[in-house]
Amino acid sequence: MPDLIIKDSQLSVEEVIEKLKEAVPNNKFGILHSYDIKQTLASKGQEMTEFCHVFEICNPVVAKNILEEDMDLASVLPCRISVYTKDGVTKVGMASPTKHIAQLTTKDMSSIVEPVEQALINIIDQSIA
Numbered sequence: 001m002p003d004l005i006i007k008d009s010q011l012s013v014e015e016v017i018e019k020l021k022e023a024v025p026n027n028k029f030g031i032l033h034s035y036d037i038k039q040t041l042a043s044k045g046q047e048m049t050e051f052c053h054v055f056e057i058c059n060p061v062v063a064k065n066i067l068e069e070d071m072d073l074a075s076v077l078p079c080r081i082s083v084y085t086k087d088g089v090t091k092v093g094m095a096s097p098t099k100h101i102a103q104l105t106t107k108d109m110s111s112i113v114e115p116v117e118q119a120l121i122n123i124i125d126q127s128i129a
Contacts, residue, residue: 003100005121006093009128013051013090016083016127020092023126024057027119032056032078052084059119065112070105079120083127092124 009016024031037052058078066073081094097117101109 003096004093005096005124006091007124007128009090009092011090011128013053013083013085016090016092017053019129020055020081020083020123020127023123024055026126027123029057029059029079029119029123032058037084050085052082055081055083057081057120057123059116062112062116066101066109069109069112070107073101073105073109076100076104079116081120081124090128092128094120094124 011019021031033056035054037054038048038050041048056078057080063077066077076097079094079097081092083090083092085091097113097120098110101113
């Protein structure tokens with residue numbers, strides 16, 4: 001599996017975001033924070049033509065299990081899913097947790113992280129259709 005998992009949607013950014021907000025709790029995660037990057041940069045005088053929203057999501061049970069195995073992985077929590085446009089196409093993406101964490105620890109975290117990655121892919125798939 002690639003380091004980035006990115007899928008296209010025929011839906012608008014707003015429609016994908018609404019579906020994402022439904023899919024996250026349906027997959028036992030919660031949205032901790034969301035950022036409208038385009039708006040934030042505009043407030044700093046940096047205009048973007050494309051849309052970009054970043055959602056930090058977490059499953060507290062899984063986060064606790066990961067941190068109990070390797071506290072250094074706090075640097076990569078919570079998980080992030082981005083909803084954005086590129087050349088006018090709505091996209092939803094994330095960094096692969098299995099690839100990312102495997103690069104950052106010597107411990108075998110696959111039994112914890114692989115189900116997380118599958119849940120995040122499910123969230124993305126439910127958001128783009």
